[in-house]
Amino acid sequence: MAVENIVEEYIRTHPGSQKLHGRAEKVFAADGATHVARLLSPFRPYITHAKGSRKWDVDGNEYIDYVMGHGALILGHGHPDVVRAVQEQMAKGVHYGDNHELEIEWAELIKSMMPSVERVEFFSCGQEANMMAIRLARIFTGKRKILKFDENFHGWADEVVAPALGVVADEVKVIPGHDLNLVEEELAAKEYAILLIEGGGAHMGGQIPWDADFVRALPGLTQRYGTIFLIDEVVTGFRDSLGGWQATVGVTPDLTTLGKTIGGGLGVGALGGRADIMDILKPKAPPQRFIIHTGTWNANPLTAAAGIAACKLYIGGEVQKKANQLGAYLRERGNQALKERGINGRLYGSSIVHLYLGPIDYEPSDDTLPPTRDVRKLMAGVPTKVRLCLHLLHRGVSTVGARFFILSVAHTEKDIDQTVKAFADSLDAMIAEGTLNQASPG
Ligand SMILES: Cc1ncc(COP(=O)(O)O)c(C=O)c1O
Numbered sequence: 229m230a231v232e233n234i235v236e237e238y239i240r241t242h243p244g245s246q247k248l249h250g251r252a253e254k255v256f257a258a259d260g261a262t263h264v265a266r267l268l269s270p271f272r273p274y275i276t277h278a279k280g281s282r283k284w285d286v287d288g289n290e291y292i293d294y295v296m297g298h299g300a301l302i303l304g305h306g307h308p309d310v311v312r313a314v315q316e317q318m319a320k321g322v323h324y325g326d327n328h329e330l331e332i333e334w335a336e337l338i339k340s341m342m343p344s345v346e347r348v349e350f351f352s353c354g355q356e357a358n359m360m361a362i363r364l365a366r367i368f369t370g371k372r373k374i375l376k377f378d379e380n381f382h383g384w385a386d387e388v389v390a391p392a393l394g395v396v397a398d399e400v401k402v403i404p405g406h407d408l409n410l411v412e413e414e415l416a417a418k419e420y421a422i423l424l425i426e427g428g429g430a431h432m433g434g435q436i437p438w439d440a441d442f443v444r445a446l447p448g449l450t451q452r453y454g455t456i457f458l459i460d461e462v463v464t465g466f467r468d469s470l471g472g473w474q475a476t477v478g479v480t481p482d483l484t485t486l487g488k489t490i491g492g493g494l495g496v497g498a499l500g501g502r503a504d505i506m507d508i509l510k511p512k513a514p515p516q517r518f519i520i521h522t523g524t525w526n527a528n529p530l531t532a533a534a535g536i537a538a539c540k541l542y543i544g545g546e547v548q549k550k551a552n553q554l555g556a557y558l559r560e561r562g563n564q565a566l567k568e569r570g571i572n573g574r575l576y577g578s579s580i581v582h583l584y585l586g587p588i589d590y591e592p593s594d595d596t597l598p599p600t601r602d603v604r605k606l607m608a609g610v611p612t613k614v615r616l617c618l619h620l621l622h623r624g625v626s627t628v629g630a631r632f633f634i635l636s637v638a639h640t641e642k643d644i645d646q647t648v649k650a651f652a653d654s655l656d657a658m659i660a661e662g663t664l665n666q667a668s669p670g
Contacts, residue, residue, distance in 0.1 A: 244286035278305035280638040291626040294633040300488040304638020317533035330532035337539040345500030350527040354462035354487030355383025357497035365422035365456035379430035415453035427464035427473035433580040462487035492538030494531040551579035565652040585609040619654035
């Protein structure tokens with residue numbers, strides 16, 4: 229049965245969260261949220277604990293979690309190997325302010341999974357790794373400018389956002405994706421230190437997926453014009469495939485940034501890549517080519533212990549396989565629900581399943597791809613999805629704005645069956661309340 233007024237109903241069933249949101253608004257300027265993805269009107273639930281594929285809020289509501297630590301938790305909440313490693317390390321010391329064997333083991337595991345990684349450097353988060361990559365590229369090439377693609381996300385710092393956002397990103401040029409002539413035109417000016425792309429495509433592993441042939445052509449161009457080519461695998465690294473997204477497309481970047489999954493759920497970033505570029509960090513480098521790297525939390529033993537426990541589980545490739553299988557199951561069942569209701573839209577993607585609501589421009593050969601190549605269409609439909617997000621929360625399914633469902637190995641087919649039921653009921657409720665249109669017959 230359709231819920232008459234979802235907002236009222238949601239507030240009624242989340243009184244504890246409403247109260248906490250009131251407190252949060254007084255301390256956090258961004259409408260009480262500590263991350264833009266945690267914003268929702270009237271408010272998102274306030275979580276008390278999580279386990280496996282589930283999390284619970286202060287009002288006792290249970291959710292199947294598809295936010296999964298913004299993509300960090302491919303093992304799910306509280307994987308026993310990670311919990312054990314963290315607990316044991318906690319007792320041995322969280323920070324030695326010194327070198328330790330765990331950091332070496334962790335870096336060796338990463339190197340063994342990704343052949344393009346000759347050297348590794350650890351950071352507190354993914355964005356920091358991108359900042360270091362930019363700095364290294366500038367020194368290595370002697371050039372200043374940064375080239376990136378429309379919608380591709382690399383963090384919030386000046387150097388990685390579009391200048392139009394009102395920040396001091398005047399050396400950043402943002403161009404549309406999939407235009408090789410344009411890329412060559414820009415690079416030919418020989419002013420660019422680095423070209424960055426998001427692994428998989430823009431937004432969480434590919435809401436706007438890359439055409440593999442386009443990406444395969446990029447290293448040839450960057451080499452020709454003396455620009456460093458970076459693939460940002462902060463989301464995709466060790467998620468969809470063992471060698472990262474670069475292994476699935478068969479492209480070798482100069483540098484790769486990692487984060488999320490490699491920390492097993494603790495905050496981390498890493499930069500890996502060509503030794504000759506990373507050697508700029510060597511104290512013996514010529515003074516004009518040497519940069520220092522500090523960072524209190526770099527490779528701290530606690531994160532290293534969690535990271536090792538997690539990376540050991542990625543090595544066999546089984547984690548990635550299972551997350552992809554679950555993604556395929558969600559796509560198949562969810563798309564059936566859309567089809568049965570005559571709703572123009574599609575679930576696509578791999579271990580992160582994206583929701584597209586809009587016209588079907590063509591039938592892709594592969595159901596990991598969306599049924600349109602139009603970037604504006606892929607990015608549209610936000611208010612409808614936000615409404616859907618609220619409906620899903622009300623039915624025990626937690627997503628970021630119903631834009632994507634992030635799978636982990638802790639999810640089960642039963643979870644997905646329950647999710648698809650909540651998805652179908654939400655669609656029905658939205659059709660009934662007039663916030664979602666069905667396609668015209670025929
Ligand atoms: C592709 C990509 N790069 C970089 C980042 C920034 O990582 P962090 O939030 O760990 O700084 C993110 C965060 O979501 C991301 O999705």
